[in-house]
Amino acid sequence: MAAGGRSAMTRGGEAVRGRKTAGGRMPGCRRASAGENGAVREDAATCDSAVTREGADASGRVRGRASATSRADDAPVVELRGVSCTAPDGSRILDDVSLSVRRGECVLLCGRSGMGKTTITKCVNGLIPQFEPAVERTGEVRVCGLDPAACEMYELALRVGSVFQNPKSQFFNLTSNDELAFGLEAAGVDAEVIERRVGETVRALRAERLLDRDVTKMSGGEKQSLVFASVDAMGPDVYVLDEPTANLDAEAARILHDHVASILARGKTVIVAEHRLHFMADLVDRALLVEGGRIVRELAPDELRALPASERERLGLRAVDPADVLALRCPPTPRPARALLERGLSLRGFSCSRAGRRAFPPVDLDVLRGAVAGVMGGNGVGKTTLLRAVAGLERATEGTVAFDGHPLDARARRRTCSLVMQDVNHQLFGDSVRSECELALGGAASDAAAERIAEVLSALDLELLPTRHPMALSGGQKQRLAVACALLARREVLLLDEPTSGLDFGHMVDVSRLVRRLAERGISIVVVTHDREFISRCCDSVYHMGD
Amino acid sequence: MERVAPGAKRFTLGARERRGLVALDPRAILGVLAAASAVAFMSKSPAVELALVASVALLQALCGHVRMALGYLGCYGALWAILTFVFPNVGGIAATMFTISLTFSRKVFLCLMAGSLLVAECSVHRLCAALARLRVPQVVLVPLTVTMRYFPTLADEASHIRDAMRLRDIPASARMECFVVPLVMSATSTADELSRAATCRGIENPARSTDTERLRMRAVDWAVLALAVAAAVGTALWGGAY
Numbered sequence: 001m002a003a004g005g006r007s008a009m010t011r012g013g014e015a016v017r018g019r020k021t022a023g024g025r026m027p028g029c030r031r032a033s034a035g036e037n038g039a040v041r042e043d044a045a046t047c048d049s050a051v052t053r054e055g056a057d058a059s060g061r062v063r064g065r066a067s068a069t070s071r072a073d074d075a076p077v078v079e080l081r082g083v084s085c086t087a088p089d090g091s092r093i094l095d096d097v098s099l100s101v102r103r104g105e106c107v108l109l110c111g112r113s114g115m116g117k118t119t120i121t122k123c124v125n126g127l128i129p130q131f132e133p134a135v136e137r138t139g140e141v142r143v144c145g146l147d148p149a150a151c152e153m154y155e156l157a158l159r160v161g162s163v164f165q166n167p168k169s170q171f172f173n174l175t176s177n178d179e180l181a182f183g184l185e186a187a188g189v190d191a192e193v194i195e196r197r198v199g200e201t202v203r204a205l206r207a208e209r210l211l212d213r214d215v216t217k218m219s220g221g222e223k224q225s226l227v228f229a230s231v232d233a234m235g236p237d238v239y240v241l242d243e244p245t246a247n248l249d250a251e252a253a254r255i256l257h258d259h260v261a262s263i264l265a266r267g268k269t270v271i272v273a274e275h276r277l278h279f280m281a282d283l284v285d286r287a288l289l290v291e292g293g294r295i296v297r298e299l300a301p302d303e304l305r306a307l308p309a310s311e312r313e314r315l316g317l318r319a320v321d322p323a324d325v326l327a328l329r330c331p332p333t334p335r336p337a338r339a340l341l342e343r344g345l346s347l348r349g350f351s352c353s354r355a356g357r358r359a360f361p362p363v364d365l366d367v368l369r370g371a372v373a374g375v376m377g378g379n380g381v382g383k384t385t386l387l388r389a390v391a392g393l394e395r396a397t398e399g400t401v402a403f404d405g406h407p408l409d410a411r412a413r414r415r416t417c418s419l420v421m422q423d424v425n426h427q428l429f430g431d432s433v434r435s436e437c438e439l440a441l442g443g444a445a446s447d448a449a450a451e452r453i454a455e456v457l458s459a460l461d462l463e464l465l466p467t468r469h470p471m472a473l474s475g476g477q478k479q480r481l482a483v484a485c486a487l488l489a490r491r492e493v494l495l496l497d498e499p500t501s502g503l504d505f506g507h508m509v510d511v512s513r514l515v516r517r518l519a520e521r522g523i524s525i526v527v528v529t530h531d532r533e534f535i536s537r538c539c540d541s542v543y544h545m546g547d
Numbered sequence: 548m549e550r551v552a553p554g555a556k557r558f559t560l561g562a563r564e565r566r567g568l569v570a571l572d573p574r575a576i577l578g579v580l581a582a583a584s585a586v587a588f589m590s591k592s593p594a595v596e597l598a599l600v601a602s603v604a605l606l607q608a609l610c611g612h613v614r615m616a617l618g619y620l621g622c623y624g625a626l627w628a629i630l631t632f633v634f635p636n637v638g639g640i641a642a643t644m645f646t647i648s649l650t651f652s653r654k655v656f657l658c659l660m661a662g663s664l665l666v667a668e669c670s671v672h673r674l675c676a677a678l679a680r681l682r683v684p685q686v687v688l689v690p691l692t693v694t695m696r697y698f699p700t701l702a703d704e705a706s707h708i709r710d711a712m713r714l715r716d717i718p719a720s721a722r723m724e725c726f727v728v729p730l731v732m733s734a735t736s737t738a739d740e741l742s743r744a745a746t747c748r749g750i751e752n753p754a755r756s757t758d759t760e761r762l763r764m765r766a767v768d769w770a771v772l773a774l775a776v777a778a779a780v781g782t783a784l785w786g787g788a789y
Binding site for chain 2: 130131423
């Protein structure tokens with residue numbers, strides 16, 4: 001277990017050598033090219049173990065260099081020594097974790113959900129114990145010379161920048177300029193200095209498109225970029241990113257990747273917890289596998305890449321190789337015939353308009369009963385609007401939606417389709433799992449109803465939780481409960497909006513199995529997603545929007 | 548000198564395009580609002596009231612909100628016409644009820660005008676900067692900022708929940724509860740996430756926060772303020788009775 005600490009100490013020196021060979025990095029590594037400020041980067045020890053591990057003479061040379069640098073640079077920026085966290089109910093969420101991160105390093109925390117990745121990030125950015133005093137933390141944590149438990153949060157804020165998962169709940173101002181200034185403004189920095197620093201940040205991140213914007217009109221990806229830039233403007237030494245791309249599409253994730261490359265090039269330290277490994281694979285110096293509250297394994301980037309698929313999946317990790325992730329093993333939907341499907345969902349020339357403009361180009365699509373169609377397309381192409389329109393939630397539609405050969409108006413569609421929203425919390429209304437199901441059945445409490453509820457709940461692995469409050473369920477259970485309601489209300493078309501955002505490998509596979517099982521019940525399923533691994537696993541065909 | 552790529556936008560704080568002939572400091576408009584509130588409690592003759600409404604409308608127009616000014620003048624005219632010509636000629640309980648509410652609207656009409664001008668001229672951020680300059684304590688400012696920040700999110704979430712309800716057959720008796728419970732739940736989690744993010748960005752810093760709006764009282768602001776005070780004092784002394 002102490003591997004984390006020790007190896008960082010020994011490899012910290014090697015890190016210095018890493019930068020000499022920076023030119024010879026793996027192809028596709030953006031870090032070297034994104035750097036605008038080479039000078040800073042030279043000072044900082046940036047490590048790339050993929051390169052440094054090869055030479056046997058490395059350590060000797062390294063030590064020479066390392067001792068020449070100042071003592072302060074030598075000390076780890078973030079150090080956890082024997083840190084354990086205990087939840088109020090007595091369960092251990094972190095168990096004797098030791099971790100030492102050097103200046104300029106990029107450390108990836110990976111592993112299944114609920115294993116302690118986020119808890120480690122919270123120990124670093126001070127949310128544990130300052131924001132969650134009920135969690136008892138033992139052991140020693142030093143971040144830039146401060147103990148997050150003992151110092152003030154605003155002192156730590158100047159040194160540690162945090163980016164969280166949900167882009168919606170991380171900004172405070174309604175214009176992007178005010179938001180970029182927010183952190184420095186709270187610290188009382190002169191307006192001229194704020195202008196200069198924000199200008200530098202925006203230039204370094206190539207994020208000029210973020211200036212002078214109305215935040216409420218930005219896409220999720222742009223909001224996350226804005227949060228990143230606002231944090232960067234404060235100039236922290238350590239960046240703690242907790243699943244920053246969970247809600248982002250591929251393009252937005254790529255932009256965030258370039259932001260991370262840019263700060264690494266400036267010698268900053270990054271600790272990132274992430275499921276989508278391919279997003280960071282070329283930037284990380286080492287990956288730590290977190291399981292059961294412990295760091296169980298340390299992987300160099302090439303080891304991470306070389307993990308055989310079977311082992312990677314056993315460890316609950318998503319694909320590492322972008323080529324794997326982006327591969328689509330699923331045929332495109334065939335061009336439908338003119339005639340409507342006799343058994344299934346048919347869209348013909350279907351579109352809808354918002355503010356007088358078409359939200360997406362007309363869609364022709366057939367989904368047989370028992371079939372699953374994936375819908376892909378870049379940000380803002382109108383995928384979610386398509387689902388809403390099919391479900392009968394949009395006013396101005398054109399074209400036809402038909403089921404089993406009968407064209408349906410909006411009202412009829414609202415009674416035929418069910419929609420599992422990206423945020424399932426918005427669609428669960430009952431005060432227990434059972435009452436939620438009864439609500440879906442129209443409130444009838446007969447024996448037959450109880451029998452159907454029991455049948456559907458057990459089919460969805462919810463039979464043990466009938467008295468739980470829906471809000472006390474896990475994300476996956478909530479999703480399944482929403483599906484249960486759809487089945488109970490005998491909906492024949494199931495529409496799913498990004499059902500796998502932020503899920504680890506195991507949960508993604510669970511959802512794909514669930515979708516296949518539902519299809520076997522003879523309903524037509526449409527899934528909007530940007531998760532190609534998921535599509536390859538469960539869709540019969542893919543419709544590309546905006547082509 | 549710093550290199551700026553051609554066509555690159557420069558980041559400037561507190562800059563905003565001027566809509567009309569004058570651009571007022573939020574504090575000046577707050578002064579007008581205070582004067583309007585004071586005047587609402589005073590008795591005044593119709594002529595004085597008309598003059599006051601006209602002058603606030605003129606201020607709105609000078610700030611570039613010509614349509615707003617015309618709208619308010621029209622509304623006031625309609626209100627006045629109904630109260631003077633219509634109601635005296637129709638009797639009954641309904642007329643009495645409406646007379647009371649319409650007279651009350653006329654009383655607060657000036658406050659409404661000044662308030663609209665304030666909202667149209669200043670963002671929440673600018674207003675909070677002005678309040679901070681007026682030494683309003685943090686305990687008032689921080690909740691105000693967060694509340695104003697939360698409204699757009701609340702509207703967004705409410706519309707999602709309404710959509711989800713339209714897709715289900717919810718009995719009418721259960722609709723209210725079905726709407727409020729998820730809304731409160733999501734509000735709680737959003738509030739929690741927001742405050743985490745705010746804390747991690749150092750919102751608790753006791754240092755006096757920077758006035759990034761670069762507020763400055765110019766001559767025109769002082770003039771507007773002086774006129775507002777003069778109008779309030781004048782109305783109190785020679786406003787006449789009504």
